[in-house]
Amino acid sequence: MLKQLERLKIISTYLKETSADAKTILAYLKQNNAEISLRQLQRDLKDVAEFFLRTDEVMQVTKEGLSKMYKITISERNKTIEQQTINTWQLMEQSGSVPLLEQRNVGKDKKALRRILNKVLVLVSGKQSLNNYEIIKATNFYTVKGDANFNKVVDDLLKAIRNSLVVKISEVVNDFTSDNNATKKWNVKFLPFRIVFHRGDFFIAGIENKKAVVYEIGQFVNVTVSKSGFNREQYEAQINQELGNRFGITKNINDEVYDVKLEFTSVTGALVSKYHWHHSEKFVKENGNWIMTMRCGINRELVGWLFQWMDNVRVIEPVLLQEQYNQILIKMNKNVASSETLVYKNHFEYKKD
DSSP: OOOHHHHHHHHHHHHHHOOBOHHHHHHHHHHTTOOOOHHHHHHHHHHHHHHSOOTTEEEEEEEETTEEEEEEEEOGGGOOOOHHHHHHHHHHHHTOOHIIIIITTOHHHHHHHHHHHHHHHHHHHSSOOSOSSOOOOOOOTTOOOOOHHHHHHHHHHHHHHHHTEEEEEEEEESOSSSTTTTSEEEEEEEEEEEEEEETTEEEEEEEETTEEEEEEGGGEEEEEEEEEEOOHHHHHHHHHHHHHHSSTTSOBSSSOOEEEEEEEOHHHHHHHTTSOOOTTOEEEEETTEEEEEEEEOOBHHHHHHHHHTGGGEEEEEOHHHHHHHHHHHHHHHHHHHOOSOOOOOOTTOOOOO
16 A cells, blocks of 8 residues: 555556546546545545645646546746737727627726736736726727628638538629629529638628628528538639639639839838738839739729829739720719719629629
């Protein structure tokens, strides 16, 4: 029979490796020629907690059903959280999307999470590092406002993505990405691949009729997750290529990918070059101005983005992009001179070459 000191060492080593209840510990001791009674084990556990733990260790006792589980872990009091990590959390908190924070009614949960985090920070570092007053403010500029459809369908879509299940959409409304240029579709069979967060809104990329498409989630009316699965690997490369060829998430006007070259004025180029626009983008300075190059398709989002920079940008190539840009300029000037009622037009509908 092992002496008590050796037995306590066995218990200590065992509980550092695994979580166990009294019955399991007793069985382990018996295997190691250290059989004892339950009452003796209770005394031993107290001795282990008092004499065998380092200053950074703690005996953790939790309930699992009717059993008490014992485990020796590192004390949270001796872990530290850097102020930079706390600052990053605050920045992320304020950059959260409106659809997530407001539409999904998490305001109360967010406050509760903040209280819990404060308690953890006090426990860990001995000080309250999150302030009650507001030090970071989000403008929510260009973020989606209330959207009833989003709340109704996003959880079903996430379930379908995680389990590679086909969804059936009773209706797709409006036109956000030119993938629904008819503005209405009914009874759509859709293979959902991934949620895409873009310009303060949530979109979903997937396969429809064997083609890669992107929709704004709020376009979906009544989503039903079927029991039919699909092979993600069969379409993964197709989805990645389609998203990579688009500028943003809008459908291209054809199947071509172009070498795009733009010139920005010095000040505007310095601003534009700070941001990520496309995975292929490159910026260089020439004669005081900025040259941006990238390889992507031409779509509505690209031309609309160019107008954002007004007369501080010039399209150098390709010719087709110059033509599209000039055509829209002419049509906008006609709107200024006309009093006719505006009618929606998608000037960037897909045309197969």
